[in-house]
Amino acid sequence: MAVRSTVLLSLAAAFAPLAQAQTTPSSAPVTSSSKSDAPIPNPPRNLIVPDRGKLLLTGGFSDVDGAGGGGLVPWALITGYGTEDSYGFNGHYTQVNLREFELRTYGVGIGIADRVEISAARHDFEVTGAALEGLEVSQDIFGLKVRVAGDAVYGQDTWLPQLALGAEFKRHRGIGNAGELTSPRQLGATDEDGVDLYLSGTKVFLAQSLLLNVTLRHTKANQFGLLGYGGDVNDSGKFNLETTVGYMLTRKLALGGEYRQKPRSLGVDDEGDAWDLFVAWAPNRHVSVVAAYVNLGSILGPATTVDRDQTGSYLSVQFGY
Template structure:
């Protein structure tokens, strides 16, 4: 259970979100979502559940509801490299094109000894609030759409390493098994050029997105990490792009590297999208110090 007294930033965003939600409910004349936003402008589901690209959140609010409506979706994502597999599934809701709530669970497993039985799980609760700008309709101005968000993450016990006496990420050097990422994203869409550009600054202590805990024997303070996306709309239904995500290096047992991908996303309708990518995740642990490369596939359904 999340205790808001311990996390004042969550409390502030939660209060703002409740107020925005109430205003949207009063303005909504129809119980049917209007799906008035342009195709693909809700983004896809990021690996931690937020609306955006595959690796990094965008300032766009998930779903296709306009400021007088709402939207929601569910997603399933799988990433396979030579030695590891990451599965993520969850749901997200966008209200009044202003606030977004998301819930996701990640499961990370290994296939190569000594980590062939490894099983890590993490639950993630996210909130994002649009602060200023409009990525789509403010084409004449220079200002991007700006949003701030947080992701509260909590690890389950470590599975598959019981023979080594390891059942918690703290035994790997992490300082904690739960933590919060804070981020600010800026997104600009250039309709005339069919181009989307996004930049995100994330304040984090997370090791491998939090799957290996938070903080470590090398560092235990928040660090600013940069994330970026660029996407080109070939047509209204097909998007290609690339992403890059910087990562902290807190643990002695994990020579963590930055993430990157090259992706293609297909939106046959506003109710469904599929995204495929080639990903590079770098080293995962010192026990298997190979650069991890592989494929990414994500499906999203909603309105």
């Protein structure tokens, strides 16, 4: 009888023709009509509607530059919950409140076939304390990421991580509310705009419930690009390391930490490395929240006469489909 029970197992067992679709298997007819070895076509899919097929948490979050990743670091994971057979998109808003500064970032991202990610984000940065109170800086970031090898989740039997190459094109929108100061060039930056290139390797160690990410970034960006690119100290760019370690507490909740080097190219800025400790929550495939304690290092210490580390809160909300 129905013993051709195809599947013996595994995740995702068998898929019979749509014609036989039914939700009450108890009354499943035993058919002997399908003895043929001809392939069974899958039900027609609506390619317009995202499949939302990835497992929770594996869609990643939106990092500070709008790329799929953690809080400060882009991962090799392609943003959204679309699998190789589909796509997914999302929008996010992130609020970072530091001791003397505030950073608001928002943007959108789309992941196509779990292969290509395109993102756009805006940074609005404001001095909320210290000498330059009221000063505003803004920039746009366009991101492109391509997965080049491996699968972070399925590849449990290999050491190869998921690898992705990414680029972030950043366009400065000027400095406001600062009198004569309107461009980061006046602070010593060589350029207002710039491009970051990175290689990310991400692996989920399921047996240990761990996520590990290492990113190597080539950048000239001063303070994420908010203070322009290159400078008097270094003008050729630097290779910086970034890393994320996450521990999955449940299917929907992870905690961890991140570290991101910054290039320190401007003489007037004592730019320090950034790190955070985060809690990430994905109650379903449409919403995720990341809350973190963040330290962006010192920002413009000499100019603001505040050279302590800029610590504070990071809260990011992402909605997706």
